[in-house]
Amino acid sequence: MSRIPRTALALAAILMTVLLVWACGGGGSGSSSPTEPTGGKTVVVTISDDTYDPRSVTINPGDTVQWVLKSGSLTTHTVTDTGGKFDSGFVFTAAGMTFQRKFTDVNATYNYSCTTHKDCCNMKGSVRVGENSPPPDKGYQ
Ligand SMILES: [Cu+2]
Helix, strand or coil: CCCCCHHHHHHHHHHHHHHHHHHHHHHHCCCCCCCCCCCCEEEEEECCCCCCEEEEEEEEEEEEEEEEEEECCCCCCCEEEECCCCCCCCCCCCCCCCEEEEECCCCEEEEEEEECCHHCCCCEEEECCCCCCCCCCCCCC
């Protein structure tokens, strides 16, 4: 028969578990967050001849849209959200230049345009995030 009470053994076991968890978790300050949103794909929209192709994309929350200036286009475009959430600025100065944004809002729709060619050439597009996102504004779909 043991001289150590069962409760003392149980307490020792709990204490060891707590110490192990504390020891393992203590050094992980730089680890990545486990709360990354779902998705993670990158959808490419090509910019050429004053158009976005495809004009409208539907993605999942957490996906990234990457706009790429196609080879041969020499004009300067932008990707500018009409709601002011993002603006590439004049970064498309050479073929192959890109601008990208990750979209995490669920069921949101972004209407965007090129500040240079919005009025002259109807250079507009939209990003729909989620299956139940509202339809884009007229002219952006
Ligand atoms: Cu443009």
